[in-house]
Amino acid sequence: MAERAAGSGVQSVERAFELLELITAAGGExxxxxxxxxxxxxxxxxxxxxxxxxxxGYIRQLANRRYALGxxxxxxxxxxxxxxxxxxxxxxxxxxxxxxETANMAVLDxxxxxxxxxxxxxxxxxxxxxxxxxxxxxxxxxxxxILAQLGDDAVRAIMARTGMPRPTTMSxxxxxxxxxxLARIRERGYSIDDGEQEIGVRCFAMAVPDAPTPTxxxxxxxxxxxxxxxxxxxxxxxxxxxxxxxxxxxxVA
Amino acid sequence: MAERAAGSGVQSVERAFELLELITAAGGExxxxxxxxxxxxxxxxxxxxxxxxxxxGYIRQLANRRYALGxxxxxxxxxxxxxxxxxxxxxxxxxxxxxxETANMAVLDxxxxxxxxxxxxxxxxxxxxxxxxxxxxxxxxxxxxILAQLGDDAVRAIMARTGMPRPTTMSxxxxxxxxxxLARIRERGYSIDDGEQEIGVRCFAMAVPDAPTPTxxxxxxxxxxxxxxxxxxxxxxxxxxxxxxxxxxxxVA
DNA sequence: AACTAACTTCCACAATGCGAAATAACGTGG
DNA sequence: CCACGTTATTTCGCATTGTGGAAGTTAGTT
Numbered sequence: 001m002a003e004r005a006a007g008s009g010v011q012s013v014e015r016a017f018e019l020l021e022l023i024t025a026a027g028g029e030x031x032x033x034x035x036x037x038x039x040x041x042x043x044x045x046x047x048x049x050x051x052x053x054x055x056x057g058y059i060r061q062l063a064n065r066r067y068a069l070g071x072x073x074x075x076x077x078x079x080x081x082x083x084x085x086x087x088x089x090x091x092x093x094x095x096x097x098x099x100x101e102t103a104n105m106a107v108l109d110x111x112x113x114x115x116x117x118x119x120x121x122x123x124x125x126x127x128x129x130x131x132x133x134x135x136x137x138x139x140x141x142x143x144x145x146i147l148a149q150l151g152d153d154a155v156r157a158i159m160a161r162t163g164m165p166r167p168t169t170m171s172x173x174x175x176x177x178x179x180x181x182l183a184r185i186r187e188r189g190y191s192i193d194d195g196e197q198e199i200g201v202r203c204f205a206m207a208v209p210d211a212p213t214p215t216x217x218x219x220x221x222x223x224x225x226x227x228x229x230x231x232x233x234x235x236x237x238x239x240x241x242x243x244x245x246x247x248x249x250x251x252v253a
Numbered sequence: 254m255a256e257r258a259a260g261s262g263v264q265s266v267e268r269a270f271e272l273l274e275l276i277t278a279a280g281g282e283x284x285x286x287x288x289x290x291x292x293x294x295x296x297x298x299x300x301x302x303x304x305x306x307x308x309x310g311y312i313r314q315l316a317n318r319r320y321a322l323g324x325x326x327x328x329x330x331x332x333x334x335x336x337x338x339x340x341x342x343x344x345x346x347x348x349x350x351x352x353x354e355t356a357n358m359a360v361l362d363x364x365x366x367x368x369x370x371x372x373x374x375x376x377x378x379x380x381x382x383x384x385x386x387x388x389x390x391x392x393x394x395x396x397x398x399i400l401a402q403l404g405d406d407a408v409r410a411i412m413a414r415t416g417m418p419r420p421t422t423m424s425x426x427x428x429x430x431x432x433x434x435l436a437r438i439r440e441r442g443y444s445i446d447d448g449e450q451e452i453g454v455r456c457f458a459m460a461v462p463d464a465p466t467p468t469x470x471x472x473x474x475x476x477x478x479x480x481x482x483x484x485x486x487x488x489x490x491x492x493x494x495x496x497x498x499x500x501x502x503x504x505v506a
Numbered sequence: 507a508a509c510t511a512a513c514t515t516c517c518a519c520a521a522t523g524c525g526a527a528a529t530a531a532c533g534t535g536g
Numbered sequence: 537c538c539a540c541g542t543t544a545t546t547t548c549g550c551a552t553t554g555t556g557g558a559a560g561t562t563a564g565t566t
Contacts, residue, residue: 009305010523012265012554017309020329028336033512042556047514052262056270057465058333060502065513065563068340069333071360071466074369076273077330078362078387080322083281087321107324109331114385116327132367132385134331212310213324249313264553265523286543295525300545318532318544507566514561523553530545536538 016049029068085117091241092119098237101221106142108214111158113143138178139171141193141205145216148185149207170195202226206238209246269302282321338370344494345372351490354474359395361467364411366396392424394446394458398469401438402460423448455479459491462499
C-alpha cells in the first residue's frame, strides 16, 4: 500500500468510520459485500472491523445478515449535538439580548435542518422550536441558509429525497422557485422565512462560515415585531454572531 | 500486552471509541492528559487516535487545547436513531391498530428519555411527542420503564444530575417516591404515567428486553379512553410488541 | 438435495501502530 | 517579560497488530 505520511491517521480507525458513513449513506442498512464493493477492502478486513463495532453496539447485524447502525452511536451523536449547542449558546443568548427575539441554531442532518440550540426571547408570545426537532430545509430560514451553502445539484438531490411539503400557502413549492430564492440569499448574505413555516412569523437566518457541517443561526418572531426596521438592526448583529461561532468552531487562526 | 484472542476486535478501533465514550462521559470536552489518566494509554497513542478522529470531524480541538466531540458524530447518531425507529415502526403501528392509541418508543440518552419512534393514533385528540424530543425519565411512562431496568444507585445518580422538575401536580418529586414506584414497576412488569407528564393523560409503558441500550415502548391517550379496561387489553399486547422488538434487535436465537 | 451467494474463520506475513524519548507550545506566577 | 511547570506534539526503531488470500461455514434459492 502507499506509504503513510508521518502525522497521518490510524488506518483501521479511518476504515471503521468509512464503513459507518457508508452504512449511513445507504440508509442505515447494508450487506457486507455491498461495503466491499464500495470500498475495495477485502471481505475479511471489513468483517473484522464490523465485528469490532458490533461488540460495543455501534453496529447491529439484522436477521437477514445485513448490517445496521446501532444504538451506541445515538449517545455519541446527541452528546456531540449538545456540545455544539453549548458552544453556540452564549452567542445565541447575546443575539436575544440585543434583538429581543428568539435565536436558534441548526445543522444539516439527513437532508433536514436539525435544531441543536436555542435561546428563547422574553416575550410571552415567542417562537419555540424544540432542540432535537428536524424541519424541512426549504421551509425554514435556517434551512434555506444551509441550502444556500450547497451547490444547485446537491439542493436538487435533497429536494428529490425529502419532497417539498408546504406548511403554509407562503411556502416554496417548486425546486426552481427554491433555487431562485437561494440565489437571492447568496447575493444578500442571509435568508428570510416570511411565513413559510408558520403564517405570521418572520425569520432571518445566516450561515455559519466554515462550520465543519452546514450550519446556520437565526432570529425569529411575529411579523408585527420582526419588520424591516428590525431587519436593519438584526442583519449586522446576526453576521457578527455567525462569525463569532465560526471562530469558536475553528480556533486555529 | 495480553495476547488477543482470535475473532476479537481491532484494538485501534476499540481504543478510538473508548476515547469518544470517555469524552462523552466527561461532558463532551477533555484534556489529552485526562484521557491518558482514564485509559492508561500513552500520550502519543491517544494523540494519534484523536488526530485521526479530528481529520474527519468526529472530534474538534478547542482554543483551550481541550478536545470536544465533533459534528461528524451527529449524522451517525441521528441515522442510528432513525434506523432503530424504523425497526420498531411496524410494531408500534401494530400497537396502534390493536389498541387505538398512540404508541411511542424511547431510549435512555444522556440521562433523559429520547423519543426515537412514534405511531400516532387516528383520534383527533391524541398524544403527539416529536421524535427527537427528550423528556425527563421520572415524569414519563417510557422514562420510568427505562429507569426500572437500572439499579437504585444508577437511578439516584441520574436524578442528582437531571433534577426532578414536576410538569404537573401528579409528578413524582422525590427520589424515594420514585424508587418505590420503580419497585412496583419491576414487580408489575410495566410502568404507568398517570397524569405525571400531562394532566388527563395516561400512559402504559414497558421495557424492551435485552435492548443494546435501555429502551421502552408505550401507549398513551386521555384518561377517558385509557382506563382500567384499556389496561387489561393493552398490557399483553404491549408485552408481545416489546418482545417482538427485542427479537428484531437480537436476531441471534 | 444441490447449487450458489454471502458470510466467517484461519493463519503466515509484513505493514502499521506502538510508545519511549525528545521537542514544542502554552499558561501562570514572580 | 521570563522562567518554569504542564500539556501537547513529533520522531522513529521495533514488534505486535492488522492484513487479506484461502478455506470453511451458513443461508437462501432452485
